[in-house]
Amino acid sequence: MSIDLSCEICDVTFKNPFILSSATPTKTARNISRGIEAGWAGAVMKTLVPLEYARVYPRPRFKIYWLKDQGAYPKIIPRSFSITDIEEGSHLNPEDYVKELDNAKKAVGDDGVIIGSITAGDMDTWQKYIELINGSRADILELNFSCPYAGEPGTKKKGEKLGWTLMYMAEDVLRLAKKTCSIPFTPKISSQTGEVDDWAKRFEAAGSPCLTLSHRISTLDVDIESGKPIPFGCIGGFGGPYLIGFSLKWIAKAAPKVNVPIIACMGMLEWSDTIKYIMVGASAIQSCSAVMVQGYDVVKHWLKMINDYMREHSYTSIKELRGIALNQINPPTMVERGNEGVYAVVDRSKCTGCGICKRCCFYFAIDTKEGKAEINLKNCDGCGLCHEVCPENAIVAKKIMEKDAYPRPDSKSYHGHYMPKLNSKQQEICRLSEE
Ligand SMILES: Cc1cc2nc3c(=O)[nH]c(=O)nc-3n(C[C@H](O)[C@H](O)[C@H](O)COP(=O)(O)O)c2cc1C
Numbered sequence: 304m305s306i307d308l309s310c311e312i313c314d315v316t317f318k319n320p321f322i323l324s325s326a327t328p329t330k331t332a333r334n335i336s337r338g339i340e341a342g343w344a345g346a347v348m349k350t351l352v353p354l355e356y357a358r359v360y361p362r363p364r365f366k367i368y369w370l371k372d373q374g375a376y377p378k379i380i381p382r383s384f385s386i387t388d389i390e391e392g393s394h395l396n397p398e399d400y401v402k403e404l405d406n407a408k409k410a411v412g413d414d415g416v417i418i419g420s421i422t423a424g425d426m427d428t429w430q431k432y433i434e435l436i437n438g439s440r441a442d443i444l445e446l447n448f449s450c451p452y453a454g455e456p457g458t459k460k461k462g463e464k465l466g467w468t469l470m471y472m473a474e475d476v477l478r479l480a481k482k483t484c485s486i487p488f489t490p491k492i493s494s495q496t497g498e499v500d501d502w503a504k505r506f507e508a509a510g511s512p513c514l515t516l517s518h519r520i521s522t523l524d525v526d527i528e529s530g531k532p533i534p535f536g537c538i539g540g541f542g543g544p545y546l547i548g549f550s551l552k553w554i555a556k557a558a559p560k561v562n563v564p565i566i567a568c569m570g571m572l573e574w575s576d577t578i579k580y581i582m583v584g585a586s587a588i589q590s591c592s593a594v595m596v597q598g599y600d601v602v603k604h605w606l607k608m609i610n611d612y613m614r615e616h617s618y619t620s621i622k623e624l625r626g627i628a629l630n631q632i633n634p635p636t637m638v639e640r641g642n643e644g645v646y647a648v649v650d651r652s653k654c655t656g657c658g659i660c661k662r663c664c665f666y667f668a669i670d671t672k673e674g675k676a677e678i679n680l681k682n683c684d685g686c687g688l689c690h691e692v693c694p695e696n697a698i699v700a701k702k703i704m705e706k707d708a709y710p711r712p713d714s715k716s717y718h719g720h721y722m723p724k725l726n727s728k729q730q731e732i733c734r735l736s737e738e
Pocket residue numbers: 324325326327349350386388390391392393420447450491517518519542543544568569570571589590591592593
């Protein structure tokens with residue numbers, strides 16, 4: 304069975320859905336060629352920025368939170384990690400940026416899609432940069448309105464207008480790009496300016512043929528000895544795999560509202576994330592953090608795993624997967640509630656008697672007796688928290704009987720959608736517990 308992983312975005316063909324997002328791994332033609340050689344379908348070059356200070360970086364400039372201190376590193380890369388850094392834009396000036404972009408295209412040819420990335424704080428500079436890219440060999444242009452660091456002022460200080468604070472002017476820039484840009488363009492939308500799906504609609508209406516959703520969020524950390532912000536003394540940015548749910552949500556909310564392709568960005572770590580992004584409507588996926596800690600070759604594993612997954616599930620093309628989750632995302636009102644007959648059950652052969660489940664049972668339903676956890680069904684709500692915290696997977700909340708054996712502590716008769724039919728003995732217990 305042959306599997307087609309390719310995707311089309313604005314008539315540009317990507318050999319697979321994986322794009323290196325604009326960041327350190329795409330700062331030069333050499334970096335980009337190395338990525339395309341590893342198997343990436345495209346690369347967004349690091350953003351061209353107008354302000355000189357943003358082209359010069361501190362040394363060192365990276366801090367990775369929650370990576371090495373999570374125990375299993377480097378065997379397992381924890382989903383929790385987040386890179387913070389000061390690298391707002393490309394180190395290159397506009398002329399050298401275009402040369403580097405051209406060198407990248409020359410080096411990769413038809414094997415990879417080259418995407419330029421620009422940002423600016425005023426319309427004249429946007430126009431100048433769009434014209435520069437028009438004169439380059441780039442296949443697509445990304446318009447960056449989303450950097451979480453650039454332009455973020457201090458608490459009592461003014462900052463430059465750059466980064467995510469540019470969202471206010473983005474629609475004007477898109478109208479300009481529609482008139483003057485000679486290649487397809489895609490705005491990279493900040494994830495921290497409210498409703499990303501509303502912005503997506505507005506950006507489509509302003510003429511955008513594609514959307515990149517979304518970017519990191521700006522954050523702060525403080526040294527408790529000095530009270531100074533760390534690691535760089537300013538407001539920084541968090542992003543990475545732990546934010547995948549945030550990113551999936553925005554794509555799922557935007558996809559049904561727009562008719563242009565969406566390039567997902569933020570949160571990629573496992574090959575299965577790709578499938579999720581496509582199921583909520585994305586056409587391709589950009590990745591940065593996963594590459595920065597695992598290198599370009601991580602894409603080889605993702606490609607193999609996706610091929611295996613598609614073969615096992617009899618999918619022959621990415622198109623067949625696109626958007627299939629969207630109709631299945633319900634409002635919380637439709638969640639089945641008050642499920643009867645569900646209780647915690649302990650597998651005594653696995654239980655070590657550590658007591659972790661007991662301390663986390665907020666219904667006081669667990670005791671440890673003779674070195675094993677024991678459930679008091681009269682108190683157990685079937686909430687399942689004990690399973691989530693048990694290090695041995697020795698406890699699970701599951702349906703073990705047709706009806707509830709006892710009235711539930713949290714399911715009172717005044718809850719309209721939970722009206723258990725109690726026998727007389729249960730009614731008596733209920734009466735006593737309410738007294
Ligand atoms: C060190 C570093 C540099 C970055 N530089 C840029 C940049 O120049 N332009 C840009 O649009 N995004 C930049 N980003 C953001 C990434 O392109 C990406 O949007 C973000 O990290 C979220 O994706 P991820 O979860 O896969 O890391 C940078 C991120 C990092 C960590």
